[in-house]
Amino acid sequence: MSWRWRAQCAGLDPERWCDRTRVSPWHRLHCAVLCPVQTDCAMDALETEADGVIRAGVLCDRTTKAARIRTERELIDVLTRRGVSR
Numbered sequence: 001m002s003w004r005w006r007a008q009c010a011g012l013d014p015e016r017w018c019d020r021t022r023v024s025p026w027h028r029l030h031c032a033v034l035c036p037v038q039t040d041c042a043m044d045a046l047e048t049e050a051d052g053v054i055r056a057g058v059l060c061d062r063t064t065k066a067a068r069i070r071t072e073r074e075l076i077d078v079l080t081r082r083g084v085s086r
Helices: 025-034 038-048 065-081
Strands: 053-055 058-060
Touching: 038 053, 038 058, 038 065, 058 065
Parallel strands: none
Antiparallel strands: 053 058
């Protein structure tokens, strides 16, 4: 079974998680505390250069260089908090 099916957000409407510019703090915390696959999700988002989606509680945006850098920093922060070195 893929890690994606074990994600807390699997099957949920992503529109409820963000307002197109940021993920709500409640949903970010929900992901950080409850999601058993947040690490896998963050690693996959970095490896595939996810864009225009929410991954590991991070709104992935690669439309500009600054947005790409912010996205990558936030995803790396997720991994660091989980004790994973990239």
